[in-house]
Amino acid sequence: xxxxxxxxxxxxxxxxxxxxxxxxxxxxxxxxxxxxxxxxxxxxxxxxxxxxxxxxxxxxxxxxxxxxxxxxxxxxxxxxxxxxxxxxxxxxxxxxxxxxxxxxxxxxxxxxxxxxxxxxxxxxxxxxxxxxxxxxxxxxxxxxxxxxxxxxx
Numbered sequence: 001x002x003x004x005x006x007x008x009x010x011x012x013x014x015x016x017x018x019x020x021x022x023x024x025x026x027x028x029x030x031x032x033x034x035x036x037x038x039x040x041x042x043x044x045x046x047x048x049x050x051x052x053x054x055x056x057x058x059x060x061x062x063x064x065x066x067x068x069x070x071x072x073x074x075x076x077x078x079x080x081x082x083x084x085x086x087x088x089x090x091x092x093x094x095x096x097x098x099x100x101x102x103x104x105x106x107x108x109x110x111x112x113x114x115x116x117x118x119x120x121x122x123x124x125x126x127x128x129x130x131x132x133x134x135x136x137x138x139x140x141x142x143x144x145x146x147x148x149x150x151x152x153x
Contacts, residue, residue: 005096005115010147013088015054016042016077017070024065027101031055034069041083047073051130052145056086058126088128091149094121098146101139105129105146112148124149 018034035053040049052071059066067088076085095114098108109127116123127148133141 005094005111007092007094007150010088010091010093012090014073014076015056015068015070015086015088016073016079017054017056017068017084018083020067020069021059021066027065027067027121031059031069032068034067035071038070038083041080042071042073042077049074051146053126053131055068055131056126056128069096088113091124091147093149094123094149095145095147098144099141100115101142102144105144109148112146116148116150122151124151 012139016038018028018037020034028127039048053069053071056066056068057065070083070086071139073097076087077083079085084149095111096104096112113123130147132143132145139144
């Protein structure tokens with residue numbers, strides 16, 4: 001499969017998220033409730049924008065991964081202890097767009113790793129996915145943008 005891979009600079013992005021430590025296998029079942037909790041916090045405050053749902057992945061090891069699932073906000077939020085603020089700093093990222101089911105996203109990560117290595121670049125310790133399709137989108141039409149910050153090497 002051909003991958004359109006680009007390097008670009010992303011701006012600082014403020015998020016409201018719920019943080020979850022999960023096994024890789026359980027991510028699909030914990031993400032929906034996390035997004036719902038953040039939407040329930042932002043909605044009544046008039047803070048739920050029109051951007052994508054975002055999941056930031058970090059601290060991946062043999063036991064699992066930390067996922068911060070939520071939405072962008074126009075300015076930092078205070079949160080309520082369960083929903084918390086998160087800032088993605090301005091970053092140089094390697095990115096691609098995946099169209100298809102979530103189960104096939106891993107092929108994009110391999111392509112990003114290869115493209116970064118071919119450019120002599122190292123990848124940072126976290127990455128994020130932007131989910132641009134509504135939940136009822138057929139899996140073969142689902143659009144996910146993957147952004148993986150490059151290390152400052």
